[in-house]
Amino acid sequence: VSIQxxxxxxxxxxxxxxxxxxxxxxxxxxxxxxxxxxYEGPIFEDLELFTGKSGDEIVTQLYNFQDKGGRDLAxxxxxxxxxxxxVNQKGQNLRKPFRWFSIPRLYRYERSQKGRLREFxxxxxDIIGTDSIHAEADLISAIIALLKEFKxxxxxxxxxxxxxxxxxxxxxxxxxSDSATVLPLLDKRAKMPPEKFEDSLQELGLNSExxxxxxxxxxxxxxxxxxxxxxxDNAKKALEELEILFEILTESNLEQYIAIDTSVIRGLAYYxxxxxxxxxxxxxxxxxxxxxxxxxxxxxxxxxPVTGVxxxxxxxxxxxxxxxxxxxxxxxxxxxxxxxxDFGENFRTLFAIAAELREQDICCTHDLVPKKIQxxxxxxxxxxxxxxxxxxxxxxxxxxxxxxxxxxxxxxxIQRQNIKAYLNEQPE
Amino acid sequence: VSIQxxxxxxxxxxxxxxxxxxxxxxxxxxxxxxxxxxYEGPIFEDLELFTGKSGDEIVTQLYNFQDKGGRDLAxxxxxxxxxxxxVNQKGQNLRKPFRWFSIPRLYRYERSQKGRLREFxxxxxDIIGTDSIHAEADLISAIIALLKEFKxxxxxxxxxxxxxxxxxxxxxxxxxSDSATVLPLLDKRAKMPPEKFEDSLQELGLNSExxxxxxxxxxxxxxxxxxxxxxxDNAKKALEELEILFEILTESNLEQYIAIDTSVIRGLAYYxxxxxxxxxxxxxxxxxxxxxxxxxxxxxxxxxPVTGVxxxxxxxxxxxxxxxxxxxxxxxxxxxxxxxxDFGENFRTLFAIAAELREQDICCTHDLVPKKIQxxxxxxxxxxxxxxxxxxxxxxxxxxxxxxxxxxxxxxxIQRQNIKAYLNEQPE
Numbered sequence: 125v126s127i128q129x130x131x132x133x134x135x136x137x138x139x140x141x142x143x144x145x146x147x148x149x150x151x152x153x154x155x156x157x158x159x160x161x162x163y164e165g166p167i168f169e170d171l172e173l174f175t176g177k178s179g180d181e182i183v184t185q186l187y188n189f190q191d192k193g194g195r196d197l198a199x200x201x202x203x204x205x206x207x208x209x210x211v212n213q214k215g216q217n218l219r220k221p222f223r224w225f226s227i228p229r230l231y232r233y234e235r236s237q238k239g240r241l242r243e244f245x246x247x248x249x250d251i252i253g254t255d256s257i258h259a260e261a262d263l264i265s266a267i268i269a270l271l272k273e274f275k276x277x278x279x280x281x282x283x284x285x286x287x288x289x290x291x292x293x294x295x296x297x298x299x300x301s302d303s304a305t306v307l308p309l310l311d312k313r314a315k316m317p318p319e320k321f322e323d324s325l326q327e328l329g330l331n332s333e334x335x336x337x338x339x340x341x342x343x344x345x346x347x348x349x350x351x352x353x354x355x356x357d358n359a360k361k362a363l364e365e366l367e368i369l370f371e372i373l374t375e376s377n378l379e380q381y382i383a384i385d386t387s388v389i390r391g392l393a394y395y396x397x398x399x400x401x402x403x404x405x406x407x408x409x410x411x412x413x414x415x416x417x418x419x420x421x422x423x424x425x426x427x428x429p430v431t432g433v434x435x436x437x438x439x440x441x442x443x444x445x446x447x448x449x450x451x452x453x454x455x456x457x458x459x460x461x462x463x464x465x466d467f468g469e470n471f472r473t474l475f476a477i478a479a480e481l482r483e484q485d486i487c488c489t490h491d492l493v494p495k496k497i498q499x500x501x502x503x504x505x506x507x508x509x510x511x512x513x514x515x516x517x518x519x520x521x522x523x524x525x526x527x528x529x530x531x532x533x534x535x536x537x538i539q540r541q542n543i544k545a546y547l548n549e550q551p552e
Numbered sequence: 553v554s555i556q557x558x559x560x561x562x563x564x565x566x567x568x569x570x571x572x573x574x575x576x577x578x579x580x581x582x583x584x585x586x587x588x589x590x591y592e593g594p595i596f597e598d599l600e601l602f603t604g605k606s607g608d609e610i611v612t613q614l615y616n617f618q619d620k621g622g623r624d625l626a627x628x629x630x631x632x633x634x635x636x637x638x639v640n641q642k643g644q645n646l647r648k649p650f651r652w653f654s655i656p657r658l659y660r661y662e663r664s665q666k667g668r669l670r671e672f673x674x675x676x677x678d679i680i681g682t683d684s685i686h687a688e689a690d691l692i693s694a695i696i697a698l699l700k701e702f703k704x705x706x707x708x709x710x711x712x713x714x715x716x717x718x719x720x721x722x723x724x725x726x727x728x729s730d731s732a733t734v735l736p737l738l739d740k741r742a743k744m745p746p747e748k749f750e751d752s753l754q755e756l757g758l759n760s761e762x763x764x765x766x767x768x769x770x771x772x773x774x775x776x777x778x779x780x781x782x783x784x785d786n787a788k789k790a791l792e793e794l795e796i797l798f799e800i801l802t803e804s805n806l807e808q809y810i811a812i813d814t815s816v817i818r819g820l821a822y823y824x825x826x827x828x829x830x831x832x833x834x835x836x837x838x839x840x841x842x843x844x845x846x847x848x849x850x851x852x853x854x855x856x857p858v859t860g861v862x863x864x865x866x867x868x869x870x871x872x873x874x875x876x877x878x879x880x881x882x883x884x885x886x887x888x889x890x891x892x893x894d895f896g897e898n899f900r901t902l903f904a905i906a907a908e909l910r911e912q913d914i915c916c917t918h919d920l921v922p923k924k925i926q927x928x929x930x931x932x933x934x935x936x937x938x939x940x941x942x943x944x945x946x947x948x949x950x951x952x953x954x955x956x957x958x959x960x961x962x963x964x965x966i967q968r969q970n971i972k973a974y975l976n977e978q979p980e
Contacts, residue, residue, distance in 0.1 A: 125604040125853045127641040130625060133594035135638055138652065141590045157910045159888045159917025159935070162569045166561035166671055167595060167627075167657065168615075176553040187596075189617030192661050197558060199595075210563055213555040219934070221920050224566065229595065229657075233620050243594055251920065258920045261903055269910060372900050376907035426553045460587045472800050475689055479804035482585045482697060489587025492649050492679065492686045506647070507587070 132242025144245070146453050147439055147446075148227060150273045151247045155225040158266045160249055163224050165206035167231075171196040173205045176425050177394065187231045187242075199231035203248045204421065204434065211252055212427030220253025220430070223262070239410040239441045250434030257365045259433045260398045260417065261372040267402060267413055267435060268381045274442075275451050281412060284385025285369070285400045288416070290354065290362035291341070291386075297356045298337045300330070306338075311389040313342060342386045350384070362397075369398065394418045400435070404445055412445060413437035459508025461547055462527075464490035465500045467516030477515050484544045488513070505530065510550075513543070560670025572673070574881050575867055575874075576655055578701045579675045583653040586694045588677055591652050593634035595659075599624040601633045604853050605822065615659045615670075627659035631676045632849065632862065639680055640855030648681025648858070651690070667838040667869045678862030685793045687861045688826045688845065689800040695830060695841055695863060696809045702870075703879050709840060712813025713797070713828045716844065718782065718790035719769070719814075725784045726765045728758070734766075739817040741770060770814045778812070790825075797826065822846045828863070832873055840873060841865035887936025889975055890955075892918035893928045895944030905943050912972045916941070933958065938978075941971070 129135045136144055155162070171188050188198035200206060203226055211218060226248045236242055249266055251259040264283055271281055291310075295303050305328055313321050318339075325335045337353070344350045347367055354363040366384075373382055390399045397417030404412065415435020422430040446452050462481065464474050471494045481488045489507060491500055504512045514526040523540040529550065538546050557563045564572055583590070599616050616626035628634060631654055639646060654676045664670055677694055679687040692711055699709055719738075723731045733756055741749050746767075753763050765781070772778045775795055782791040794812075801810055818827045825845030832840065843863025850858040874880050890909065892902050899922045909916045917935060919928050932940045942954040951968040957978065966974050 125600050125637075126598050127637055127854065129594050129637075130596060130598060130623065131621070133596070135594070135641070136592035137638065137642070138589035138591050141592055144592070145590065156888075157913065157915045159915060161566035162573065163566050164564035164569055164572070166557050166563070167659075168558060168561070168671075170554050170558060172553050184620070187617070187619060189615070191615060192612070193559070195558065209553075209555055209557075210565065213563070214565070223917070243596075254920050256921045258900075258903070262920065265903065265907055269907075368900075372903045375900065375904045377904075378907070426555065460584075472686075472796075472803065475686070475693065475800045476803045476805075479693055479697075479806070485585065487585045487587060489651070492682050492690065493684045 130242075132236035134241065134243065142458060143443065143452055144439065147274075147443065148245070151225075151227060151270065151437070154266060154270045154273050155247070155249060158223070158249075158262070158269070160223040160225040160266075163207075163210065163226050164228070165200075165203070165210065165226075167229060168197045168199050169206060169209070171198045173209060173425065174198055174201065177205050177208075177421060185232055185234055187233050200228065201230055201232045202436070203228045203230070203246065204250070204418070204432075205425065207248070207250055207252070207432070207434075208421045208425045208427065211422050211430055211432075212425060215428065218253075221251055221259070222253060223249070223251050225249045239444060241440055245439040246436045248434060248436050250432055252432045253430055255419075255431045257368050257398070258372070260369055260400075261376075263415065263433060263435055264369070264373060264382065264400060265376055265378060267400075267415075267437070268378050270437065271402070271412070274446055276445070276449065278380040279405060280445070280449060281381070281402055281404055282385075283382045283400055283402050284388045285366070285382055285398065286384065286386050286388040287362050287366050287398050288389075288395050289397045290350070290359060290366065291389075293356055293359035293362050294337070294341050294353055297359060298334050300334065306330075307389060308391075310338070310342065311391055314387045344386055345384055347384060365398065388414075390414060390416055394421055394424075396420065398433070402437075409445060410441050412441050459510065460487035460489050461509070462486060462488040462511050462513045462543075463500070463504035463507055463509035464488055465497060465504065465512050465514045466490070466494060467497065467514060468494065469516040474515055477513075481543060486544060486547060511547075558670075560664035562669065562671065570886055571871065571880055572867065575702075575871065576673070579653075579655060579698065579865070582694060582698045582701050583675070583677060586651070586677075586690070586697070588651040588653040588694075591635075591638065591654050592656070593628075593631070593638065593654075595657060596625045596627050597634060597637070599626045601637060601853065602626055602629065605633045605636075605849060613660055613662055615661050628656065629658055629660045630864070631656045631658070631674065632678070632846070632860075633853065635676070635678055635680070635860070635862075636849045636853045636855065639850050639858055639860075640853060643856065646681075649679055649687065650681060651677070651679050653677045667872060669868055673867040674864045676862060676864050678860055680860045681858055683847075683859045685796050685826070686800070688797050688828075689804075691843065691861060691863055692797070692801060692810065692828060693804055693806060695828075695843075695865070696806050698865065699830070699840070702874055704873070704877065706808040707833060708873070708877060709809070709830055709832055710813075711810045711828055711830050712816045713794070713810055713826065714812065714814050714816040715790050715794050715826050716817075716823050717825045718778070718787060718794065719817075721784055721787035721790050722765070722769050722781055725787060726762050728762065734758075735817060736819075738766070738770065739819055742815045772814055773812055775812060793826065816842075818842060818844055822849055822852075824848065826861070830865075837873060838869050840869050887938065888915035888917045889937070890914060890916040890939050890941045890971075891928070891932035891935055891937035892916055893925060893932065893940050893942045894918070894922060895925070895942060896922065897944040902943055905941075909971060914972060914975060939975075 174182050186198045191197055230246050231243055292303050309324050322335050341353055350363055354360050388399050388401045395416035396419040399416035401411045402413040413435055417433040419431045466474055474490045478488050512528050524537050528535040602610050614626040619625055658674050659671055720731050737752050750763050769781055778791055782788050816827050816829045823844035824847040827844035829839045830841040841863055845861040847859045894902050902918045906916050940956050952965050956963040
């Protein structure tokens with residue numbers, strides 16, 4: 125039997141799980157601070173939920189299987205289809221708009237490589253049921269707060285923002301009404317030489333005027349550059365949304381974290397409005413997070429037309445970035461409040477003392493079999509315990525214990541009933 | 553596209569997820585209080601990890617499939633095989649004994665019914681690497697603390713304890729050296745008429761003396777009754793373990809939660825020593841928790857011989873029991889600290905104020921589009937917010953805000969910089 129985890133998956137020994145928890149807890153803290161409510165769904169869904177959203181091609185990237193009842197199922201590769209299903213299931217009974225978050229475990233059958241695994245976690249935050257640009261403002265503010273929560277700063281990351289709606293309007297204005305053929309090229313533009321990009325557009329039948337216009341749009345890095353290109357009513361409306369978004373985020377003192385980034389296309393995905401991606405400042409890693417507005421998903425999956433906007437942050441790239449910036453917590457001092465040390469008088473008394481302490485919400489542990497005091501002290505240190513409590517030092521029957529702070533080395537004698545008070549007195 | 557979750561799985565809308573979190577958080581709190589460290593593993597493993605432990609028959613109860621690389625995988629039906637794999641993977645590099653816990657999501661392809669779903673959560677606590685009965689004491693103490701953490705009392709549940717080692721010794725003493733044929737019958741004894749039980753033993757070739765001895769053992773409800781039956785050295789040693797276990801738990805004031813229960817066999821599973829199950833006091837539901845000592849698992853899965861003891865508590869039966877006893881939390885008052893109310897002057901200012909509050913670790917939310925004050929107040933109440941903050945009431949430029957406690961109805965005027973102080977002053 126193999127002792128390895130299946131390819132593309134991870135084992136989380138306690139020292140690694142502590143780091144996962146550090147990430148999950150920060151994610152959750154920020155979501156709650158923003159008033160988002162947590163939800164979850166099954167890890168597998170009917171396969172058609174995913175093909176219904178993304179087409180049959182998605183199947184090659186899924187862990188899909190037939191269960192013993194002949195149902196076609198797939199491990200979820202993303203959370204949004206489940207979210208749309210939940211929205212469709214409750215229909216009118218769900219008060220909208222609402223803000224929800226989830227921390228799903230997700231699965232993609234693809235080549236595992238740096239920043240990309242077959243099994244990973246993702247935080248998803250979504251606002252469902254309003255077409256107001258305020259939803260985007262709320263979410264982008266949250267994503268910045270999320271990254272700041274890990275002590276990442278404006279010099280570490282940037283939220284690149286664009287608008288699929290504006291792009292579609294600009295394309296339409298120059299005579300390209302179906303953007304589907306052009307989008308994949310725009311998506312790859314940043315990674316190809318300019319001539320190759322232009323040649324490819326030409327091959328699609330675009331004339332040089334159209335190609336120039338596209339290049340002009342793609343070179344925009346500021347809203348006011350876009351203004352000169354947004355000529356039709358549709359383009360102006362789309363641009364106005366972007367302007368309001370930047371205004372709100374600027375008023376919230378977040379302007380140093382955001383920028384117009386026309387290279388953010390989000391592939392061929394289902395986005396219909398604002399799209400955004402977060403990258404480390406050097407763009408040396410994969411995207412840390414990405415999202416945008418999707419108008420048609422619920423309807424496409426059989427429900428009413430309900431608009432949504434949301435983003436996902438994966439745990440893998442984020443952890444790589446935090447590790448690079450030395451922002452992951454050290455694993456010391458995560459141990460219990462007390463390590464109980466037995467003086468060799470009545471080892472089993474440790475269990476009763478431990479039970480009593482735990483009733484007072486004190487975290488404690490001890491060896492499981494009698495050991496020499498020196499060995500127990502070693503184990504106390506290894507456990508990351510903050511204090512040791514010498515049990516059996518109450519020979520006098522006076523119920524007094526010796527305690528020692530393992531950080532400061534300070535040792536003192538306290539009454540049994542004062543153990544909780546002793547803990548509360550300790551400086552952080 | 554179906555709007556239903558796949559059969560045997562659950563959707564967790566926020567009101568349900570809150571209850572899940574209530575359970576998970578209590579589980580985690582107690583584990584940490586007992587000094588257990590969290591670990592996790594992949595949701596799917598090589599199929600042979602499970603057949604290697606439980607035999608090929610297990611496959612009928614698994615979600616198993618081939619991935620696109622031809623690997624035979626299965627969604628984990630329990631956590632212990634993964635735990636054993638982790639132990640085998642690190643081998644000597646893992647300091648033992650250790651206490652670990654995990655809250656895995658698990659999958660069983662079986663008929664879903666009350667208390668049993670195809671996708672569920674389970675808390676697992678295990679101690680690996682010591683054969684001392686102290687490990688069982690630690691775990692059973694923890695399981696009682698876990699249930700007490702939910703305000704369940706001695707009148708609500710009982711930990712039934714038995715010893716497979718003692719049972720095997722007693723059977724061997726009466727000439728039954730291979731207990732494998734008898735165990736399934738003993739497991740079902742409580743659910744069949746006495747005559748049927750005896751007939752079935754007779755069919756297996758047992759004589760009436762043997763049957764009487766078995767009945768005598770199975771009727772034991774106290775340690776001292778067992779004493780008269782434990783005659784061989786092996787039986788005496790096994791009994792002594794049980795006695796020490798009861799002694800320690802009694803010294804820890806836990807005697808009212810535990811009882812000898814010979815009907816606890818734990819099926820044909822891999823247990824080799826103490827076994828235990830927790831039932832609601834009327835035994836009207838499925839087991840709330842169960843576990844025991846397993847000596848051979850790591851070795852069976854290709855590692856060194858390492859002993860372990862552990863238990864699992866599922867979320868489904870526990871939630872049913874807590875619901876029946878009215879011990880699940882009400883969903884009120886889980887909302888943010890503040891709901892910001894806009895006076896219709898500059899709606900977008902809400903975002904800046906919210907950002908400022910959140911920087912101070914204050915949870916807040918607000919409407920996403922301008923609404924009448926009355927409607928915003930309604931939404932504040934529905935969100936479960938504790939307070940409302942009327943924004944735009946600082947017309948004077950004096951940076952004063954009206955705040956209202958939604959529980960007490962008390963309204964007051966505070967300075968913008970004192971909002972955090974105001975919150976801290978509020979009674980719980």
